[in-house]
Amino acid sequence: MEWLSAMNRAIDHLEANMTQKLDIEEVAKLAFSSPFHFQRMYHMLTGVTVAEYVRRRRLTLAAQEIMSEVKVIDVALKYGYETPEAFSKAFRKMHGMSPSTAREPGTNLKAFPKLSFHISIKGDKDMDYKLIEKDSFKVIGKTKRITTHDGENLKLIPLFWDECMADGSYQRICSMAGAMGVFGICMDFEPNYEAFTYMIGVEDNGETPGDFSPAEIPAARWAVFESIGPMPGAIQKVWERIYAEWIPATGYQQEEGPQLEVYPVGDVPAPDYKCEVWIPIKK
Template sequence: MDWLDAMNRAVDYLEANITEKLDIEKVAKIALSSTFHFQRMYHMMTGVTVAEYMRRRRLTLAAQDILSGKKIIDVAYRYGYETPEAFTKAFGKMHGISPSAAREPGANLKAYPKLSFHISIKGDKDMDYKIVNKESFTVTGKQRRITMVDGENFIQVPEFWDDCLKDGSYEWIGSKAGKLGLLGVSKDFGKDEFNYIVGVEEIKDTLPKGYVSTHIPAATWALFESVGALPEALTDVIRRIYSEWFPATGYQHDLGAPVLEVYPEGDKFSPDYRCEYWVPLKK
């Protein structure tokens, strides 16, 4: 339960510093995680990014401050808006009315509650996995630097796959696929960025311009199978890994190794399509 407690401590920290500039590195450290894994895990479990959670909570509390009689300009600055105009725009986007209209009797406002994490014990769906030790190997393919700011990674990674389809690199990489098939590799995690590779196991041919080869270290991996159309089926598996499997088993991420998505041949939009998600582990 240490992991679950750490996530709740991270939320408590966010709430205690709701009017301060978001320090995602510090929040991730409280959650016993890297910034990449914390942001990915948070989004998978809650459906919103950390930044979006903070925005909604600030605007929820801002509405309460306005109703209590505080000046709108003071409330705007308190919650990090540089101008009253920017605050009014954000307030209207969430609540559907202007800050001044919020003071009118009977005004409808929205409230986004503080989140908390807990394990939901259902017992109606097993989560199968395998633990595998794999020696180091090389992945070759196309690479792109992905940003995690405001959850952009959830947009940029699919766009990267689409770009590989359009420029022909997907077809070339796929023709070289080995036993594992096509791979999506997340690695080199920084504060707000990471490298993502669309590739395959080592290609012995001379690489065309624009392709890279990268070393994947030996690691212990947990392998989870996803059955169903992409990306929904895989997203559901990843969400369950973080919200159910990690808290239940006591394993932690090995942050020195990448996360792998393994895509065998087949119709990726079929309800029967099978792929795998590999998570590097430490006990």
Template structure:
């Protein structure tokens, strides 16, 4: 499969140039993808960002070099750390000890292995989807910056929803919901290294926005719309992972670098029968 080969070639390039400054655009090109889509796909599949993968691999290899007898200061500079102090801090965070302590017999070090991608064939649930074109529209609501480091987005987004429910924002948003219902919008992936902006809102309204509310434009694009069935947030989290790790590689679609949308109709979001939609902007 072209997609699988391309992803593995990208990893081989990263490993061969592990001591060099990361050129993410070149890596994405090897993966036959846009920079944004490659980073998003990689994070969804592995659970870590490219930057985090490189950091862990460097510190794994650095530990081996130190055990082999290389000078700590040389190892620090070899793997791109500007000072030995910065290297010692990063090394300690991963391995739980200083670089000098790693030389002692019996030191318990951590190793983060080189990744490779394989296809796993299994009988899983069907993914119901449709492809539509939709013109641009505006969404208004509240937003918060979300981190993708170590999967924090899967915790921070539900926390944001809970905060909006507690402070009355969600009630106001629900009262203004139009035909689509309440929307969750993930946007600005290209503006932040390890995160994005998440927005809870509705389609544009004529009312003056209260303090703390913002508006954002959703560009005209082609959408792949997937049906999610199940209690939130687990059902949507599982579906989003499957979209990126199963559906996209199987169909040849790529992310079109526009916001992603969750469409929440009225109903009990914690019911095992609750139905909502995930909208992913796509291109062939």
């Protein structure tokens, strides 16, 4: 499968250039992808961002050199750290000790292995989807900046929903919901995909409460996937299948821009609750 070869080619390039500045555009080209699509795809498949993978691999390789009695300052500069202090801080965060302590006999260090992509045949059910062309539209709602570091987004987004339900924001949003219902929107991604803004909102009806933020969803061609089951587990599984199964099988790429979760007003924890994932795509 060409997709599989392309992703592994990108990983090989990262590994061969660990001491060089990360050029995400060059890496994405090797995977026949845009930088946005490659980084989003990579994170969804591996659970870490490209930048975080490179950081962990560099610190893994750096630890091996530290144990070989190479000078700390030389190792720090080799792996892109401007000062020994910055290197020591990052080293301690990953390995739980300073570089000098790592040289002591019997020290336990952490190793983050090189990743590779493989085909996994699961025999799962078909993945139904539909394509929709939709003009731009405006939304309003409550927003929160979310980090993807160490998979924190999977925890922070459900917590944000809980916060909005506890302070009454969700109830106010539901009272303003139109035909499509309530949106969960991922938007304003950082270039390295390590953070984005998440909005719980609705289509703008012309009245924006003072504590709500406005945004515009650009016109796009959307791939729409149905999720059936209690939140948030059901929709998280749909997201995983989109990147692990649907995109490799169809040849579509995700366009840069907002991504939508569309929640009809209803019994969200119910086992038969239906909602949708919308991603902007191109062939």
